[in-house]
Amino acid sequence: MLTPYTTWKIGGKAKYFTEPTPEELPQVIKWAFTNNIPTYFIGRGSNLLIDDAGLPGLVIVTRNSLTDLQREDDVIIAGSGVFLPHLSQFAAKQGFSGFEFLIGIPGTVGGAIAMNAGLTVFRPREMTSIVKDFDVLNLDGSVETLTMKDIDAQYRQTNLLDGKRLIVEARFILEHSGDPEEIKKNTFAHLAERKRKQPLDKPTAGSTFKSPRGSKSAGWCIEQAGLKGFQIGGARVSPVHANWIENLGNATSHDVRELINHIQDVVREKIGINLETEVCFLP
Numbered sequence: 001m002l003t004p005y006t007t008w009k010i011g012g013k014a015k016y017f018t019e020p021t022p023e024e025l026p027q028v029i030k031w032a033f034t035n036n037i038p039t040y041f042i043g044r045g046s047n048l049l050i051d052d053a054g055l056p057g058l059v060i061v062t063r064n065s066l067t068d069l070q071r072e073d074d075v076i077i078a079g080s081g082v083f084l085p086h087l088s089q090f091a092a093k094q095g096f097s098g099f100e101f102l103i104g105i106p107g108t109v110g111g112a113i114a115m116n117a118g119l120t121v122f123r124p125r126e127m128t129s130i131v132k133d134f135d136v137l138n139l140d141g142s143v144e145t146l147t148m149k150d151i152d153a154q155y156r157q158t159n160l161l162d163g164k165r166l167i168v169e170a171r172f173i174l175e176h177s178g179d180p181e182e183i184k185k186n187t188f189a190h191l192a193e194r195k196r197k198q199p200l201d202k203p204t205a206g207s208t209f210k211s212p213r214g215s216k217s218a219g220w221c222i223e224q225a226g227l228k229g230f231q232i233g234g235a236r237v238s239p240v241h242a243n244w245i246e247n248l249g250n251a252t253s254h255d256v257r258e259l260i261n262h263i264q265d266v267v268r269e270k271i272g273i274n275l276e277t278e279v280c281f282l283p
């Protein structure tokens, strides 16, 4: 079952499952490619809804095996499975700022690059501002080095989300040096702010919808539409933050999808805004 591999704690079985080392990866990818087996990439599953019916192919999970993290001169080199809060703390210890926003994003380097993860509230920041370049493995086994520009990174979106290239390793720019204690203080102030405003004690996938264009947030639209606390099956619009959907313990992927569709319909009807999902769906 893939349930433990997503923060929503939802998801059926994988037909094939692997957590390969960097050395094993090319072989694994080639095996799937030659045998015409669909591949699915999971970092920490913190932005993913996996269907209860499972995934009919090979699931590659990076969180436990692609976790190398080191500094070489003014560059941090991180495996795609590195946990973002670890990267944030690593940069702070080295005396570099700019990585503080990663402390509260419970994903991996690979997932964050594929999503162009970031913040719109607190201090706006995204992966484009810290990533130098990264290596991807194509499904035929070839390797390329790309930048965020090459993948057309926009707000919570890149062209890597088509699942055809696996991010293996990334390099980060160390530009702004500072006092490690001061950086640490700012980082933890940011985390405390999150704890106050977000339902961090419940299984969620963070923001369900992207912020619509204009000044209104998705959470505001959902709250104004009267949906805060609204529930379908085991899935509930968080009473703490309306753009987050909580799994109350027994939610199915069907419950979450139904709730997402319902929110989109009601917000369109009452507020006149089309909410676009930020979460990804597998398959």
Ligand SMILES: Cc1cc2nc3c(=O)[nH]c(=O)nc-3n(C[C@H](O)[C@H](O)[C@H](O)COP(=O)(O)OP(=O)(O)OC[C@H]3O[C@@H](n4cnc5c(N)ncnc54)[C@H](O)[C@@H]3O)c2cc1C
Pocket: 007, 040, 041, 042, 043, 044, 045, 046, 047, 048, 062, 080, 104, 105, 106, 107, 108, 109, 110, 111, 112, 113, 114, 115, 116, 117, 118, 119, 156, 160, 161, 163, 165, 166, 167, 168, 200, 204, 205, 206, 207, 280
């Ligand atoms: C409590 C909480 C708070 C959050 N706060 C934020 C926030 O402030 N800002 C924000 O942007 N997001 C936030 N999120 C959402 C999520 O953490 C980010 O989008 C994160 O970057 C996803 O990383 P992941 O490793 O979990 O990716 P996953 O959810 O595993 O995957 C996301 C997508 O990336 C693909 N992918 C994963 N790894 C790779 C790889 N190595 N190569 C290619 N493709 C890959 C997957 O196939 C999928 O399409 C939050 C989520 C939670 C639960």
